[in-house]
Amino acid sequence: MIRELAFDLSELAIVSYLIARDFDKPLVLLPATMTGRFPHARALYNAERGRFGPADLTGKRVAVRSLTTTTAVWLRGMLANDHGVDLDRIDWVTLEDPHVAEYRDRATRAPAGRTIISMLLDGEVDAVLGETSDDPRLQPLFADPKSASEAWFRKHTVVPINHVAVVAREFHDDAPESVRETYRLLKRSSELSLPRDRMPFGVEAMRPALQMVIAYATQQKLISRQFSVEELFSDLTLSLA
Template identity: 30%
Template structure:
């Protein structure tokens, strides 16, 4: 190998993540992490990606469920994470009810049958935590029915009534048929999209609930983190920081692009953008462990511990790699 080839060679990594606007610049090659050649895979759904990373270790770097990652990490499984949060979402609008169940307010869920896609999924971890801490609905007061197996092996703690459904049963169909009373789900379910009258939302004005929650707590719930195989970090300790910087740059480009209302086919898009800024600030998708991100992550770790997903409150320094490079360092401080 010639000297020129040796000094220009980059390490090759696979990255599996969602096809988001905030990663577009990475996917299209406008942003390239220094020293890294990425093969980016975006054509798979979240649950498949999480399973293939946490169970099979198929990717070098992957966007992965926060709750499943926390569970994996505390069980000593070989994963690490970079504090890049590609997916956040308020969750009050994802509690669905059978309209004949008589459920009108959160406390009506006590003693009921409630479905989940899987018990460890981050969306339902947040929702169980919100229902318990904000509305007085203990998670052990509900009979839970899970459709999928878990990304990480999980033994229900004492007192938790968790039932695994056979392959021929779907929580969405069970909700329609009245076999369960409610459903906590990470996505919009088909009956809601079709406006099926048999299914509604627990919070009709869920946006108002979410805004009030955000203003009261400062939390914009984090759903996913950026997982990385630890052997890559051991071999190339500079990789996490370079990836962190590249994801930040891709997000900066995306946010600047999205300020232009001409690119989005929505009549009142600019008004929605300005409303988001007013409520969430200029960078709702901030990465790193500073400020509200720390509070948000410590809150969800607390929920995971309270609900028996983990046996101790693991500190963030154990969960996330250090991507700092000292105070006032970087290109913007270069003279």
């Protein structure tokens, strides 16, 4: 979607959209959340090598699929702002290119053929962000992820947004009624889902999470400046309710 504009409508990770917006890609955000989740269970370490927690990350090697993956951005933001972790004192290791080709990854690239979990099991990295595993040797960096998620929500009253809906600018400009109908259908689908599966729809409902992920992405130098929420939308998509 970002590199080839192959679709009129797409689900997209919010951080990928922020970086695409920073590089003026012809995409427009709909005020529709596709997925959101607390990421605390998706930070792992190898318990065979001793107990490890957020405070132990300084000076260590930590792997992520890409610096720009949304779950990793949320986790790094939480580590920095809620646990005082200095992200600049971590040796970041990545395995994939960012979705936006123009963005230059500053991390160390893992050797070809390695997987993020195998690197953790073999001691090549000390922790990984954005992953889950059934291997009993791998334990969550947050000792009780459920309690950590609940405490974070009590503090911030934000549910992290992961994926959103976007439309190509050409489709947006040529078929505004289709954009409105697309949003209506997505919203109606959400309304018909189970309550626990409902995601925030509308600019105001999404605003707290968008403001926070924009701040995290700016802090982590993934985007060049801190956008306002309104800048992520068009006049048309701002008007959708």
